[in-house]
Amino acid sequence: MDISFTNLKDQIFLAITQYGGKILLALIVFIIGRKVIAKASQVLGSKMNKSNFDKDVQPFLISLVSVALNIMLLLSCAGILGIQTTSFVAVLGAAGLAVGLALQGSLSNFAGGVLILIFKPYKVGDLISAQGFTGTVESVQIFNTILVTPDNKTLILPNGALATSAITNISGKGTIRVDMVFAVGNQNSLASVKKAFTNAVKLCPTALQNMEHDILLNSMTENALKFDVRVWTNSENYWATYYGVTELVYEHLKKEGIEAPKIHLNLHQLS
Structure with a gap:
C-alpha cells in the first residue's frame, strides 16, 4: 500500500515537473492574449468610428476579427501544451470547405453585403439602376438589398450579384x-x-x-x-x-x- 502511494506521488511529481511549466505558460499566454484581443477590438472600433464606417457593419467586423484572433490564441495554447493541432486544423478546414460548398450562394451574398456596407456604392434613399431594375434603396441587408420601384413595388436583389456588376447610382450626386x-x-x-x-x-x-x-x-x-x-x-x-x-x-x-x-x-x- 505504501509502495503504491509512493508510486502515485512520484507520478504526480513527474507530471508536474514535465507539464507544469507548459500549463503555466499556456495559462499566461491565454490570459495575456485575451487582454490583447480585447484591446485590439477596442482600438479597431475606435478607428472605425473616426473613419466614419457604417454603424451597422462595425459590430460584425469587430466580432469577426475577435473570433479569428481567439481561434488563433486557442491553437497557440494547444501547441504550447504539446497537443498536435495539425489534424485539428485539417478537420476544421475540411468542415469549413464542406459548409462553404453547401452554402456557396449564401456566402457570395454575405460577402457582397459586407463589401457594399464597407465601400458604399449606394446608400439608403439613393435611386439606383442595377440588374435591369430601377428603384429607391429602402434598406441594405447583409444578404440582400431592398429596392422600391416608382410604382411602389418591392424588389429584393441579392448582394452577391450587385457587388460584381455595374450599378448606376442615379441620385448619388444629390x-x-x-x-x-x-x-x-x-x-x-x-x-x-x-x-x-x-x-x-x-x-x-x-x-x-x-x-x-x-x-x-x-x-x-x-x-x-x-x-x-x-x-x-x-x-x-x-x-x-x-x-x-x-x-x-x-x-x-x-x-x-x-x-x-x-x-x-x-x-x-x-x-
Whole structure:
C-alpha cells in the first residue's frame, strides 16, 4: 500500500515537473492574449468610428476579427501544451470547405453585403439602376438589398450579384438632370417655342433656378421640330419635375398658340 502511494506521488511529481511549466505558460499566454484581443477590438472600433464606417457593419467586423484572433490564441495554447493541432486544423478546414460548398450562394451574398456596407456604392434613399431594375434603396441587408420601384413595388436583389456588376447610382450626386423631348409643328416660330419652354421651366417649383437649363433644337423633320429640354432638380424630385414640366409645357405651348406637328397624307389616284 505504501509502495503504491509512493508510486502515485512520484507520478504526480513527474507530471508536474514535465507539464507544469507548459500549463503555466499556456495559462499566461491565454490570459495575456485575451487582454490583447480585447484591446485590439477596442482600438479597431475606435478607428472605425473616426473613419466614419457604417454603424451597422462595425459590430460584425469587430466580432469577426475577435473570433479569428481567439481561434488563433486557442491553437497557440494547444501547441504550447504539446497537443498536435495539425489534424485539428485539417478537420476544421475540411468542415469549413464542406459548409462553404453547401452554402456557396449564401456566402457570395454575405460577402457582397459586407463589401457594399464597407465601400458604399449606394446608400439608403439613393435611386439606383442595377440588374435591369430601377428603384429607391429602402434598406441594405447583409444578404440582400431592398429596392422600391416608382410604382411602389418591392424588389429584393441579392448582394452577391450587385457587388460584381455595374450599378448606376442615379441620385448619388444629390442633383440630377431630367431629360425630356418635345415636338411642335415646324410652322411655328423658333423664338416663340423657346419662350414657351423657358417660361414653363421657370414656373416649375422643383426645378433648380440657380442652375442652367438647356432648351435645344434636336432635329427637324418635314412636319416637326424636336426639342431637348434638360432641367436640373434635386434627386428626390426627379419624377415631380418630369411630370410638372410636362404639364407646364403643354399649358404654355397652348398659351403661345404653338401648334402641334401636322400629319401630311399623300394620296395617289390610280388610273
